[in-house]
Amino acid sequence: MKEIPHGLVKGEVTGRINWTDSEFSLQITADISRYTAGQFTKLALRDNAGEWVRRAYSFVNSPNQARGQQVMEFLIITVPDGQLSSRLDSLQVSDDVYVGRNPAGFMTLDEIPRYTKDLWLLSTGTAIGPFLALLDEAETQQRFENLILVHAVRTSAELVYQEKIQQLEERYQGKFHYVPIVSRENRKATLRGRIPAFLETGELVNVAGVPLKPERSFFYLCGNPSMVKDTSEVLKQLGYQKHSRRSAGHFSSENYW
Ligand SMILES: Cc1cc2nc3c(=O)[nH]c(=O)nc-3n(C[C@H](O)[C@H](O)[C@H](O)COP(=O)(O)OP(=O)(O)OC[C@H]3O[C@@H](n4cnc5c(N)ncnc54)[C@H](O)[C@@H]3O)c2cc1C
Ligand SMILES: NC(=O)c1ccc[n+]([C@@H]2O[C@H](COP(=O)([O-])OP(=O)(O)OC[C@H]3O[C@@H](n4cnc5c(N)ncnc54)[C@H](OP(=O)(O)O)[C@@H]3O)[C@@H](O)[C@H]2O)c1
Known part of the structure; x- marks a missing residue:
């Protein structure tokens, strides 16, 4: 088992909404730095070869809401043959997922x-x-x-x-x-x-x-x-x-x- 790369922390899926066959939301808890509404962070998983694949996903919920920073929500579409989105699609409640520690973005x-x-x-x-x-x-x-x-x-x-x-x-x-x-x-x-x-x-x-x-x-x-x-x-x-x-x-x- 490879170590978690710098910049990622281990999180857990706490909820999932299925909107269509290929679009879903994940609710995730992870101890990351404070984010601002409009920003994104990375979600990451390992591929079959054990290599880390990470991509950007925007926060759907404001950190200033009741559960904001504690339970972060992401809306995701499964891109056909997409390296990460198809893996995220297989996640269920209580599964591990890795999250970028430092949110980013200027659409605030x-x-x-x-x-x-x-x-x-x-x-x-x-x-x-x-x-x-x-x-x-x-x-x-x-x-x-x-x-x-x-x-x-x-x-x-x-x-x-x-x-x-x-x-x-x-x-x-x-x-x-x-x-x-x-x-x-x-x-x-x-x-x-x-x-x-x-x-x-x-x-x-x-x-x-x-x-x-x-x-x-x-x-x-x-x-x-x-x-x-x-x-x-x-x-x-x-x-x-x-x-x-x-x-x-x-x-x-x-x-x-
Ligand atoms: C700032 C930022 C925020 C983002 N926020 C979200 C988000 O909230 N939700 C979300 O689902 N995605 C978001 N994305 C896209 C996400 O980072 C991934 O690119 C996407 O999930 C595909 O990754 P993949 O590994 O499955 O596909 P890859 O194997 O990396 O293949 C990606 C290729 O698929 C094509 N493609 C078709 N539709 C899309 C699409 N909707 N997104 C990306 N590529 C597409 C493109 O040609 C692209 O080159 C965001 C991207 C950026 C840069
Ligand atoms: N949406 C689905 O049903 C579905 C299902 C499975 C997988 N996927 C995959 O998921 C990925 C993302 O799909 P998506 O549907 O979220 O995103 P998308 O392909 O970007 O489509 C979203 C909207 O953007 C519009 N659009 C595309 N190009 C545009 C342009 N130049 N100017 C203005 N509007 C434009 C589309 O219109 P047009 O329809 O006119 O292009 C559509 O209304 C794709 O890889 C797709 O193959 C999608």
């Missing part, structure tokens, strides 16, 4: 420019996870006037965390706007297509009911790198600039691969 509340009144959270697939963590924060509720959560998935079965979304609708009282999008299924009252196209045509804005204004709007883009690329192009065409610490702008992104 601190990085959002102070002018922002309307925060647009644009996600594909499992990238809704870090946005749910951000929406769990009391600061999010106090600081912004509108929160728009856009979740684009292939089929409606992947519109996960509906109960949580309902709770957010109640908690935010009109400030929270949830826009589900499916791309490979016709579903009554749900947009069918892709985020960049709906942004370009103005349909996303119509459905959300929140106008885009450069002096109020900030966008976080997360998930499929081609969605991030295409959406960034549309945002630029609409007159928005990429944000960085050195040069303030209107949008930032995190690619999942």
Whole structure:
């Protein structure tokens, strides 16, 4: 048995939710450093040859919630032939899993420019996870006037965390706007297509009911790198600039691969 590599700690699976045949959430306890909503850490297991395979996964729950840091939740999709995700899919309650000691990532509340009144959270697939963590924060509720959560998935079965979304609708009282999008299924009252196209045509804005204004709007883009690329192009065409610490702008992104 090889030693645990530097930077990983042993954790335990304490809960599991199966959303579809290939999408699931794991609840994990592990003694890692304090994280911030919007961040990710590594999950790791050994492969058949005994080599460690580690990948990044975003926290779905805020550390400031009741069980936050004690029970960390991750939303995972099994990538066909994926080295780690297929192994994580076989984990059950009380199994060991290894967790990165030091969380990382800049898709946090601190990085959002102070002018922002309307925060647009644009996600594909499992990238809704870090946005749910951000929406769990009391600061999010106090600081912004509108929160728009856009979740684009292939089929409606992947519109996960509906109960949580309902709770957010109640908690935010009109400030929270949830826009589900499916791309490979016709579903009554749900947009069918892709985020960049709906942004370009103005349909996303119509459905959300929140106008885009450069002096109020900030966008976080997360998930499929081609969605991030295409959406960034549309945002630029609409007159928005990429944000960085050195040069303030209107949008930032995190690619999942
Ligand atoms: C900052 C960050 C946060 C992330 N958070 C999450 C998360 O919360 N939940 C989650 O499920 N994944 C997340 N990922 C992706 C995750 O780290 C792994 O890449 C993914 O689980 C695939 O790993 P694998 O070893 O199974 O696949 P690998 O054997 O490494 O194969 C990966 C290849 O599969 C393809 N692929 C197709 N769909 C995906 C996909 N959804 N993710 C990654 N690669 C894909 C890509 O071509 C990629 O090169 C995140 C990635 C980053 C960089
Ligand atoms: N979702 C499933 O049913 C399923 C099942 C088993 C395994 N997997 C595997 O899991 C991995 C991740 O799948 P996923 O469904 O979570 O993620 P995904 O393939 O990134 O799809 C999520 C959403 O992003 C959209 N998208 C893709 N490219 C885009 C672009 N350039 N601009 C805007 N939107 C774009 C997709 O639309 P389009 O549909 O138009 O591409 C889909 O609505 C893949 O390897 C997949 O093979 C998925």
